[in-house]
Amino acid sequence: MEEKALEVYDVIRTIRDPEKPNTLEELNVVCEECVEVQELGEDEYLIIIKFSPTVPHCSLATLIGLCLQVKLQRCLPFKHKLDIFISEGTHSTEEDINKQINDKERVAAAMENPNLRDIVEQCVTEPDD
Amino acid sequence: MNDTLALLQKFNAHPDSRCWYVAWNPKGTLLASCGGDRTIRIWGREGDSWECKTVLQDGHQRTVRKVAWSPCGNYLASASFDAKTCIWKKKNDDFECLTVLEGHENEVKCVAWAPSGNLLATCSRDKSVWIWEVDEENEYECVSVVNSHTQDVKHVVWHPTQELLASCSYDNNVCVYKEEDDDWECRATLEGHTSTVWGLTFDPSGQRLASCSDDCTVKIWKECQPEEGTDAAWKCVCTLSGFHGRTVYDIAWCPLTGALATACGDDGVRVFKEDETADPDQPAFSLSAHVPKAHTQDVNCIAWHPKEAGLLVSCSDNGEIAVWNYQSGV
Numbered sequence: 104m105e106e107k108a109l110e111v112y113d114v115i116r117t118i119r120d121p122e123k124p125n126t127l128e129e130l131n132v133v134c135e136e137c138v139e140v141q142e143l144g145e146d147e148y149l150i151i152i153k154f155s156p157t158v159p160h161c162s163l164a165t166l167i168g169l170c171l172q173v174k175l176q177r178c179l180p181f182k183h184k185l186d187i188f189i190s191e192g193t194h195s196t197e198e199d200i201n202k203q204i205n206d207k208e209r210v211a212a213a214m215e216n217p218n219l220r221d222i223v224e225q226c227v228t229e230p231d232d
Numbered sequence: 233m234n235d236t237l238a239l240l241q242k243f244n245a246h247p248d249s250r251c252w253y254v255a256w257n258p259k260g261t262l263l264a265s266c267g268g269d270r271t272i273r274i275w276g277r278e279g280d281s282w283e284c285k286t287v288l289q290d291g292h293q294r295t296v297r298k299v300a301w302s303p304c305g306n307y308l309a310s311a312s313f314d315a316k317t318c319i320w321k322k323k324n325d326d327f328e329c330l331t332v333l334e335g336h337e338n339e340v341k342c343v344a345w346a347p348s349g350n351l352l353a354t355c356s357r358d359k360s361v362w363i364w365e366v367d368e369e370n371e372y373e374c375v376s377v378v379n380s381h382t383q384d385v386k387h388v389v390w391h392p393t394q395e396l397l398a399s400c401s402y403d404n405n406v407c408v409y410k411e412e413d414d415d416w417e418c419r420a421t422l423e424g425h426t427s428t429v430w431g432l433t434f435d436p437s438g439q440r441l442a443s444c445s446d447d448c449t450v451k452i453w454k455e456c457q458p459e460e461g462t463d464a465a466w467k468c469v470c471t472l473s474g475f476h477g478r479t480v481y482d483i484a485w486c487p488l489t490g491a492l493a494t495a496c497g498d499d500g501v502r503v504f505k506e507d508e509t510a511d512p513d514q515p516a517f518s519l520s521a522h523v524p525k526a527h528t529q530d531v532n533c534i535a536w537h538p539k540e541a542g543l544l545v546s547c548s549d550n551g552e553i554a555v556w557n558y559q560s561g562v
Contacts, residue, residue: 144524182528184478184497206402206428206446207530207549208297209384211250211268212313212339212357215294 107140107181111150114178119226120157121166130157132167137190147182150175155190161200164189166222168204169213174227235560237503237521237544241281242554245273251547253298253533258305260539265553266296272310272320274327275553282555285325291318298342303349311343317354319372333372335362346390346397353397355385361399361409363416380407380418389432392487398441400429406443406453408466422453424468431482436490440515441466444480444494449473450504452515470515475502478530484544486536491558492517493544495531500524501546503558520560527552 112135116128127133132154139151152171156164171187187204189197203209213219245251246267254265263275263282272288294313301308308320308327317333317340337358344353352364352372363376384402391397397409397416406422406429427446434441441453452470477498484493492504505520527548537543544556 202402202428208341208386209357211295215313 104140104142107148107150108138109135110181111138111140111152111175111179114174115152115171117229118167118170118174121163121170121222121226123157127154127167132156133171143184147184149184149186150179151186151188153188153190161196164200165203166219166226168200169210169219170223170226172204172210173214173223177227235503235505235520235558237501237523238557238559239523239526240543240555240557242552243282244551245275245284245547245553246271246551249551250295250549251532251551251553252295254535254545254547254553255299255301256535256538256545257301258303258538260537260543263545263553264299264301264308265547266299266310267551268295270294270296270312272296272299272308272327274325282553286327288320288327288329291320291329292316294339297340300343300345302345303347307345309343309345309352311340311354313339315340315356317343317352319370321370330370331372333364333374335374335377336360341385342387344388344390344397346395347392348395351390351395353388353390353399355388355399357384359383359385359401361385361388361397361407361416363397363409375414376411376416378407378409378416378418380409380421381405384428386428386430387432389434392434392436392438394438396438398432398434400432400443402428404429404445404447406432406441406466408441408464419463420466422466422468424451424471425449428479430480431495433483433485433492435485436487440469442483442485442492444483446479448476448478448480450476450480450483450492450494452517454513469513470517472504472517475504475519476500481531482533484534484536486541487538488536488541489560491520491536491560493534493536493558495534495546497530498524499527499529499531499548501526501531501534501544501554501556503544505560521558523556526554526556 141149249268274286275282276285292312320327336356381401382403408420425445431444450472453466479497482495503521504517507516529549542558
C-alpha cells in the first residue's frame with residue numbers, strides 16, 4: 104500500500120501552483136502523508152488525498168483540486184477511484200469546495216472551458232512532456 | 233439472489249472518451265448514445281450485435297451529456313455542455329438538425345420529452361429548469377423558466393401519464409412541478425438526500441418516484457393524499473442504503489416488470505425487485521441481481537428496453553455500452 108501511495112505522491116508533487124512559481128510539494132500543499140491508499144478489490148485501489156491550499160481563496164483551492172483530478176486521471180497506471188478533499192480546518196468553505204472537486208461532471212465541464220483548461224495544463228504538464 | 237443478469241453484448245461506442253448516456257427509441261429498434269467526444273451515435277441491431285448507423289458530430293461544440301427520443305420516435309433531442317439543446321429530425325438512417333434551443337447560461341445537463349410529445353424540459357448548471365412547447369409547425373417556444381433549485385440541476389423526468397415534471401439537483405433536493413395558469417411552478421420540494429441527486433425515475437403507474445444520489449442511496453418517494461386546500465406532499469417511503477459503494481449516477485424503473493436498475497460509480501449494475509409487502513406506504517426492495525464489474529469504470533446510465541422485458545442497457549466512463557438480459561424467478 105505504501106508503494107502505491109508513493110506512486111500517487113510522485114504524480115502530484117510536481118504539479119505547479121496556479122499562482123506561484125513553485126510545486127505543490129514545495130509549498131506544502133501536498134505531502135507524502137496526505138495520500139492514503141486502500142485496496143478496493145483485485146488490482147483496484149481507492150486513493151484519498153487531502154491537500155492544504157496556501158491561501159483561503161475559494162477559486163484557487165478548487166483550481167488545485169481540479170489539477171489533482173486531471174493529472175491523476177491521466178498519469179496513474181493502475182485502476183483506481185479517487186476522492187480529493189481539502190484538509191479539515193484549512194478553509195472556511197471546505198465542504199463546498201470538496202463537493203465541486205469530486206463532482207466528475209463539473210470537472211469535465213470545467214476542462215472544456217478553454218481558459219480553465221489552459222491554466223490546468225500549465226500546472227500539470229511535466230517539462231519533458 | 234436467484235435472479236440473473238447476463239451480459240449479451242459489450243462494445244466500444246465512444247473511442248477514448250466517456251459515454252455519458254444511452255437511450256432506446258420508443259420502438260426499441262435503435263439506441264442513441266452520446267459522450268465526451270461531442271458526438272451522438274445511433275446504433276441498430278444486426279442479428280445478435282449492434283452496429284453504428286449514424287454519427288452526428290457537428291451538432292455540439294462540447295460534451296453531449298444526454299439524448300432523448302420524442303414519444304413518436306421521429307425526433308431526437310440532445311443536451312450539451314455548450315449550453316445548447318439540439319432537436320434532430322430522423323430521415324431514414326440520417327438525422328437533420330431541425331432547431332437549436334438556446335437560453336441556458338451554461339451547460340445543459342438534461343433534456344426530456346413529455347409523453348404527449350408537445351412539451352420538452354431542459355435543465356442546467358444555471359440552476360433553472362426550462363419548459364418548452366412544440367407546435368404543429370415544429371416551432372419551439374419557451375413557456376416557463378423555473379428557478380426552484382439553488383444549485384446545478386442534474387436531471388429532469390416527466391410523469392408517465394400526467395403533465396407533471398420532476399427535477400433533481402446538486403442542492404440535494406428533488407422538485408416536482410405542475411402547470412398553474414399557464415405557468416409552471418414548483419409544487420413540492422423533496423428533501424432527504426445528503427448529497428447531489430443525480431437521477432430520477434417514475435414507477436410504471438407514476439405514483440412513486442425513485443431518486444439516486446452521491447450519498448450512495450436510492451430513495452423511493454410517494455405522493456401523499458393532500459388535505460383540503462393544501463398542496464400535494466411527497467414522502468420518502470423507502471431508502472435503499474448499504475448497497476452501493478459509490479455515487480449512484482442513474483436509476484431506471486422498468487415500465488414492464490417494475491424492476492429497478494441502478495448505475496453506480498463503483499462500476500456495478502444492480503437490479504432491485506419490490507418485495508410483496510402488506511403496506512403500500514412502506515414498500516421494501518431487495519437486491520435481485522448484481523454485476524460488480526459491469527464495466528471497468530463508472531457506470532453513468534442505465535435504461536430498460538421499452539418492449540422487451542428484461543433487456544437492459546448501460547454505458548460507462550470507458551466509452552463502452554453493454555446490453556444485459558435480466559431474468560427473474562429463475
